[in-house]
Amino acid sequence: MSNRTIALDDALYDYLTSVSLREPDILKRLREETAAMPQHSMQISPEQGQFMGLLVELTGAKKCLEIGTFTGYSALSVCRKLPDDGTLVACDISEDFTNRAKPYWQEAGVADKIDLRIGPALDTLDALIAGGEKGTFDFAFIDADKVNYLGYFQRALDLCRQGGLICVDNVLWSGAVADPTRNDDDTQAIRTFNQAMSRDARISLSMLPIGDGLTLARKR
Numbered sequence: 001m002s003n004r005t006i007a008l009d010d011a012l013y014d015y016l017t018s019v020s021l022r023e024p025d026i027l028k029r030l031r032e033e034t035a036a037m038p039q040h041s042m043q044i045s046p047e048q049g050q051f052m053g054l055l056v057e058l059t060g061a062k063k064c065l066e067i068g069t070f071t072g073y074s075a076l077s078v079c080r081k082l083p084d085d086g087t088l089v090a091c092d093i094s095e096d097f098t099n100r101a102k103p104y105w106q107e108a109g110v111a112d113k114i115d116l117r118i119g120p121a122l123d124t125l126d127a128l129i130a131g132g133e134k135g136t137f138d139f140a141f142i143d144a145d146k147v148n149y150l151g152y153f154q155r156a157l158d159l160c161r162q163g164g165l166i167c168v169d170n171v172l173w174s175g176a177v178a179d180p181t182r183n184d185d186d187t188q189a190i191r192t193f194n195q196a197m198s199r200d201a202r203i204s205l206s207m208l209p210i211g212d213g214l215t216l217a218r219k220r
Contacts (some may be wrong), residue, residue, distance in 0.1 A: 001134060002020055005209050027076060030104045034071045042070050048211035049077035056081040059165055061138035064088040067121045067152050068144030072101020079110035088114050091121040125155035135161050146186040149193040164219045172213025185189035
């Protein structure tokens with residue numbers, strides 16, 4: 001028994017993944033290709049990708065939103081669990097990063113489910129709202145520039161239906177949020193976001209220490 005979340009050293013993390021991770025070869029290959037990139041730290045962990053896929057299954061999500069796609073691992077993790085008529089609107093600013101994703105999406109047979117929107121995500125989200133799509137999304141994942149987290153979240157909340165689930169990545173920020181010596185813009189933005197979520201009566205909330213910290217917010 002434990003009255004707090006257990007800490008994971010390397011040995012325990014390796015054990016966790018060895019008995020619980022069911023990462024298909026295509027996801028593993030995408031993750032390994034991404035690991036060779038200078039920006040590899042932007043990649044979510046495989047156990048987080050698997051967890052998000054499970055959330056899609058549990059909620060029966062069909063229409064999903066992703067803010068920050070990078071090389072496509074999270075999008076592929078989600079889309080593999082969508083029904084045949086499921087869709088994902090994926091927002092990113094980089095054609096270079098997302099071009100790495102496309103062959104894997106195609107090989108996995110999910111490319112037709114993904115509506116990739118290249119451009120500033122706030123503009124894309126505002127266009128979705130203006131196009132009458134408020135309250136139509138079942139699931140959203142936010143993993144983009146931290147200074148805009150509150151703006152992304154508000155728009156994702158508007159776009160999600162009642163009972164829809166929003167997942168927000170990097171909310172523990174490698175521990176920097178609890179380090180009083182860290183006051184850079186990104187760290188401050190995440191602290192501000194976390195405080196806002198803790199007080200937001202529009203959502204049911206849980207923050208999980210998976211990956212770099214993942215907040216789950218269910219729209220009431």
